[in-house]
Amino acid sequence: MKSLIKVLASGSSGNCYIIQTGEEKIVLECGIDYKSILKGLNYSIKGVVGCLISHKHLDHCKSHKKIFENLPKVIAPLEVLEKFDYMSSSKKVIAENKESIHIGNFIVMPFNCQHTNSDGSECENLGYFIHHKMIGRILFVTDTYYLKYKFKNVDHILIECNYSEDTIQALEPHEQRVFKSHMSLEILKETLKTWDLFSTRTITLIHLSRNNGEPKRFKKEIEQLTGIPTYIAIEGLEVG
Numbered sequence: 729m730k731s732l733i734k735v736l737a738s739g740s741s742g743n744c745y746i747i748q749t750g751e752e753k754i755v756l757e758c759g760i761d762y763k764s765i766l767k768g769l770n771y772s773i774k775g776v777v778g779c780l781i782s783h784k785h786l787d788h789c790k791s792h793k794k795i796f797e798n799l800p801k802v803i804a805p806l807e808v809l810e811k812f813d814y815m816s817s818s819k820k821v822i823a824e825n826k827e828s829i830h831i832g833n834f835i836v837m838p839f840n841c842q843h844t845n846s847d848g849s850e851c852e853n854l855g856y857f858i859h860h861k862m863i864g865r866i867l868f869v870t871d872t873y874y875l876k877y878k879f880k881n882v883d884h885i886l887i888e889c890n891y892s893e894d895t896i897q898a899l900e901p902h903e904q905r906v907f908k909s910h911m912s913l914e915i916l917k918e919t920l921k922t923w924d925l926f927s928t929r930t931i932t933l934i935h936l937s938r939n940n941g942e943p944k945r946f947k948k949e950i951e952q953l954t955g956i957p958t959y960i961a962i963e964g965l966e967v968g
């Protein structure tokens with residue numbers, strides 16, 4: 729059987745993931761060239777029901793134009809649809825906090841995350857809880873310094889682990905600010921401690937900082953805490 733989740737890219741230079749059930753696929757984020765997305769789909773958009781976008785930063789939505797041209801539906805927060813002028817597109821679906829969306833046989837529940845722009849202003853950002861009867865429940869969370877919701881009954885978790893608080897101590901305050909809109913290892917651990925992970929089979933750490941992410945350490949510490957197989961999202965990783 730084919731894997732459920734495929735990582736095409738993860739991090740501040742671009743994000744794209746594919747969830748596949750056999751017959752249906754969903755593209756999660758389109759922050760890389762459309763050509764690379766197509767390659768990840770084996771050059772066929774057959775069975776692709778749509779694309780989910782978390783927020784307006786280009787590492788998450790660089791290919792929005794081609795995605796709108798080629799895929800049947802695009803689910804995104806209002807801020808993304810307004811910024812790139814898609815409010816009159818019949819393909820757009822406005823994602824709102826805790827409003828379920830049916831797309832193919834997927835049921836997608838968006839939820840609010842906490843993220844800021846480089847000037848410190850708030851950036852509308854959504855996580856997605858994705859259910860499909862063939863593959864179970866997948867949680868997708870990125871670019872959030874904190875998560876106010878608790879989750880349970882999740883089979884596969886994809887969650888940001890950007891940096892560790894002790895490695896950014898040495899940076900200047902203005903450099904540290906960039907990290908403050910992202911999830912640290914320490915906050916992630918505190919968050920996971922409060923969740924019921926009984927049915928969780930895999931955890932994939934995504935959006936690591938290129939210079940301040942420590943893949944081996946993050947994987948080890950999350951595995952030690954949860955006892956669940958943990959992966960680092962790099963191009964080509966397949967999970968599930």
Ligand SMILES: [Zn+2]
Nearest residue numbers: 740785787871
């Ligand atoms: Zn990002």
Ligand SMILES: [Zn+2]
Nearest residue numbers: 783785843871
């Ligand atoms: Zn961002």
